[in-house]
Amino acid sequence: MNKHLKMDAPQPRVLDETRQGILGKGISRTEGPKKVSGSATYAGDNHPDGMAHGVLLRAGITKGKVTGFDESAAQKIDGYVGLFHGPKFIRNNAQGMADEAPVQPDCEVHYHSQPIGLVVAETFEAARDAALAIKVSYDEEGALVDPKSAPQEDQGGPDVGDLEADMGRADVTVDEIYTTEAQVSAAMELHGSVAQWNDGKLLLQSSLQMLKFNRNEIADSLGIDPENVRILAPYVGGGFGSKLGIGADAVSAAIAARDLGRPVRVIMPRQTVFDAVLRRTETEQRVRLGARSDGTITSIGHDDLVSNLEGEGFAEPTSQASQFLYAAPNRKMQQTVSRNHRTPSGSVRAPGEAVGMLGLEVAMDELAERLGMCPVKLRLQNVPERDPDSGVPFTAHSLTEALKRGAQEFGWKDRKANGARREGEWLIGMGVASAARKNMLLPAKARVTLDGDKAVVETDMTDIGTGSYTIFAQITAEALGLPIENVEVRLADTDYPEASGSGGSFGASSTGSAVFLACQSIREEIAAKCGANDFTLKDGQVTAGGKTTALSDLLDAPLSAVGEIEKGQTSEDHLSSGFGAHFAEVAVNEVSGEVRVRRMLGVFGAGRILNEKTAKSQLVGGMIWGIGAALTEEAAHDPRTGHIITRDLANYHVASHADVPEQIDTILLEERDDYANPIQAKGVGELGISGAGAAVLNAIYNACGVRVRSFPATPDKVMAGLDAM
Amino acid sequence: MTVNGEERSLDLDPRTSLLDALRDDLRLTGTKKGCDHGQCGACTVLVNGRRINSCLTLAAMHDGDEITTIEGLGAEDNLNELQAAFVECDGFQCGYCTPGQIMSATGMLNEAAEGMPSHVSADLNDGVDLSDAEIAERMSGNLCRCSAYPFIRKAISSVATKEAAE
Structure with a gap:
């Protein structure tokens, strides 16, 4: 018995009628004890017998051809096994959902430090040494690495009304350029793979987010049938987009392992992760806002220049949120992609919103300032009734409530004029920004098997810290009326039904819906066995017609069902998005330009919350990424070679404990999104970062009157502003 | 050296870091490698009761030392x-x-x-x-x-x- 649902119409709120009372509860992560005791095994923790160690060899030039490898010095190293390279090696990680091999450039080099080969040895120490000992010769060509001077492609974008004419008529306008530097995911787990072959079949243990796509990507790269690939990724040490597609570690390990007839492990050193894993592009954004003096916005323009390497289809969708966040009859958003030879770019947590909302929401603060209007009120006044581009209605939409509730809880009314609040050499200010992240539904399948009062969930979905193990157990326990301990969740094995994978905040709601549909199918079978349509399931017992029976007595054989979800008409005739509001209070040191975040509050509407504890953790995590984007994160490129200079965690500054205040709180609004999916949930993984950094940047302005438009707002930029005043 | 209360004797490449010795030779993979440069702290262990980054020290420097890793605190079913x-x-x-x-x-x-x-x-x-x-x-x-x-x-x-x- 399987159940398939195409989301063509709003679905009933079945999970509000069930009785177990476990869904939504902030229970602790079910896999938590494994993670805190060190027994959760990540890709690089695997160590099959006879395993050899591989270290990636990387190009020492930016553009050109490899003409030869001199192995003579490496061959003298004890334990040296060999060098692998050739036409199947990939240039960079596959883009999210590519489902096919990334560019395989053979001997060509397209960016500095591109993986060009794999050095294998008996030990990691010998492999590392040998990689340094191999001399590579090149035919070097000139490379363009500056996004401003490299060739640019016009990618178009929405163009409605007449923005230019309206900007000329508007009472108040903002027309400013905002820039963001390149950023990286910097997941704590290094990208790595262990590959082994058995009877022509590849077993790959790798740090990946989307296994059904990854299987096809690796198979296509190697030129083998996907049926002969099995991927396992039960624990993934963070992804944030960087592990959406397969990387050079996986392909090179598989090639070497096949050739050597023994398992091979390849783990990228941190520097290689910076060099060769897709980064977030730098952006240059021109934001134009026009408004009447009463605060009604009439024009929104958001043009952007981003960059990527030739052959990469991804372009950071910078203006994604600007397209539906506020109403305005005149709208123009033009994207331009620079084709240059920096490390290629791809998805990093909330591609689009994470940087686009810095530009838009700081511009909104500037507009409020020029209108002499409260920034919260300006936003409230311009919340659209319908999607301004398509005219379709929104599903559950909590922006207004989030702004009002947040302003009240944060104490927004105590916000002072710019520079008016001082504590010694510290100037204190508050800032606000809206949050929005479009919600998506991806095809997903999951199998649930109920045996007596115990259930097993199986799907190739990953848990990259997102709580999949826990929330799927909660959905199953709720739908089937079981104690949570009676549900076992098995994930991230390509032998299981194909899930959505983790990415774009769609994992929990897409694959969670598939789990729910499988449970629905089982519920229907239980109903048939009871001979009643009206029944309740709780604590492993079924009650129907006044009679209570233990499930283990009712069922004489296990019930198994695969649930399958796909998007349908509701995604055409409605726009579903998470919304929220960020509030930040910062202190700016007038001597050093240092900015300290003192407290933050995020208020979010994201449909049904599946687990209050893990949802809050993800949202707070996103808000802290906002602190990093606003203040410290910057992947700087060498202007000569395009090579990332800040290529380790001492030079690329992710937020640390000391950067994060004790008071960083979230409020989750009660919401159900009936048009999104049958569990009425929306994603939370990226909503927390969307707009968060802008609240910090706007607070800097309120604190000291310095408007930084080049992000991150490092002390030198704040100081320059203070000096100019 | 003593690891989690157990005496261990290893014959290692002198370049082996304490982190790699724990992970690859003793197969205690609870200790993680996040940067190999002492920048992230994922490899923190106790040496004679003091916390250190195990990636920044060679295993050979810890002859006779007492090492505690995450596995030495509490197992999955017996957390501290x-x-x-x-x-x-x-x-x-x-x-x-x-x-x-x-x-x-x-x-x-x-x-x-x-x-x-x-x-x-x-x-x-x-x-x-x-x-x-x-x-x-x-x-x-x-x-x-x-x-x-x-x-x-x-x-x-x-x-x-x-x-x-x-």
Whole structure:
């Protein structure tokens, strides 16, 4: 018995009628004890017998051809096994959902430090040494690495009304350029793979987010049938987009392992992760806002220049949120992609919103300032009734409530004029920004098997810290009326039904819906066995017609069902998005330009919350990424070679404990999104970062009157502003 | 050397870091590699009771030393107080930096109990009150990209408060 649902119409709120009372509860992560005791095994923790160690060899030039490898010095190293390279090696990680091999450039080099080969040895120490000992010769060509001077492609974008004419008529306008530097995911787990072959079949243990796509990507790269690939990724040490597609570690390990007839492990050193894993592009954004003096916005323009390497289809969708966040009859958003030879770019947590909302929401603060209007009120006044581009209605939409509730809880009314609040050499200010992240539904399948009062969930979905193990157990326990301990969740094995994978905040709601549909199918079978349509399931017992029976007595054989979800008409005739509001209070040191975040509050509407504890953790995590984007994160490129200079965690500054205040709180609004999916949930993984950094940047302005438009707002930029005043 | 109370004898390449010896030779993979440069703290272990980055020291330098790794604290079905507090407070998401955070916190609580001041201590000689700011300062060598920081500190604080009361 399987159940398939195409989301063509709003679905009933079945999970509000069930009785177990476990869904939504902030229970602790079910896999938590494994993670805190060190027994959760990540890709690089695997160590099959006879395993050899591989270290990636990387190009020492930016553009050109490899003409030869001199192995003579490496061959003298004890334990040296060999060098692998050739036409199947990939240039960079596959883009999210590519489902096919990334560019395989053979001997060509397209960016500095591109993986060009794999050095294998008996030990990691010998492999590392040998990689340094191999001399590579090149035919070097000139490379363009500056996004401003490299060739640019016009990618178009929405163009409605007449923005230019309206900007000329508007009472108040903002027309400013905002820039963001390149950023990286910097997941704590290094990208790595262990590959082994058995009877022509590849077993790959790798740090990946989307296994059904990854299987096809690796198979296509190697030129083998996907049926002969099995991927396992039960624990993934963070992804944030960087592990959406397969990387050079996986392909090179598989090639070497096949050739050597023994398992091979390849783990990228941190520097290689910076060099060769897709980064977030730098952006240059021109934001134009026009408004009447009463605060009604009439024009929104958001043009952007981003960059990527030739052959990469991804372009950071910078203006994604600007397209539906506020109403305005005149709208123009033009994207331009620079084709240059920096490390290629791809998805990093909330591609689009994470940087686009810095530009838009700081511009909104500037507009409020020029209108002499409260920034919260300006936003409230311009919340659209319908999607301004398509005219379709929104599903559950909590922006207004989030702004009002947040302003009240944060104490927004105590916000002072710019520079008016001082504590010694510290100037204190508050800032606000809206949050929005479009919600998506991806095809997903999951199998649930109920045996007596115990259930097993199986799907190739990953848990990259997102709580999949826990929330799927909660959905199953709720739908089937079981104690949570009676549900076992098995994930991230390509032998299981194909899930959505983790990415774009769609994992929990897409694959969670598939789990729910499988449970629905089982519920229907239980109903048939009871001979009643009206029944309740709780604590492993079924009650129907006044009679209570233990499930283990009712069922004489296990019930198994695969649930399958796909998007349908509701995604055409409605726009579903998470919304929220960020509030930040910062202190700016007038001597050093240092900015300290003192407290933050995020208020979010994201449909049904599946687990209050893990949802809050993800949202707070996103808000802290906002602190990093606003203040410290910057992947700087060498202007000569395009090579990332800040290529380790001492030079690329992710937020640390000391950067994060004790008071960083979230409020989750009660919401159900009936048009999104049958569990009425929306994603939370990226909503927390969307707009968060802008609240910090706007607070800097309120604190000291310095408007930084080049992000991150490092002390030198704040100081320059203070000096100019 | 002694690892988690057990005497271990190893014949290693002299270039082997303590981290790689633990992971690859002793197969104690709870200790994680996040940067191999002492920048992230994922590899934190205790050496003779003091927390160190095991990637920044060679195994050969620890002849006779006593090493404690995450496996030496409490097993999955027998968590110690700090491990249980991390689970309860959701002091992790992906779990990769977690062994390092817990080992670092273990070392840090010992340091505080010994009265060692930090950069943010108001007084160098007046004992340590483990406020959130003190814990944040002392734990800043341990990065968490999921950014579970507030929840990690809540977990540590709950154990510190309990210890102080005892």
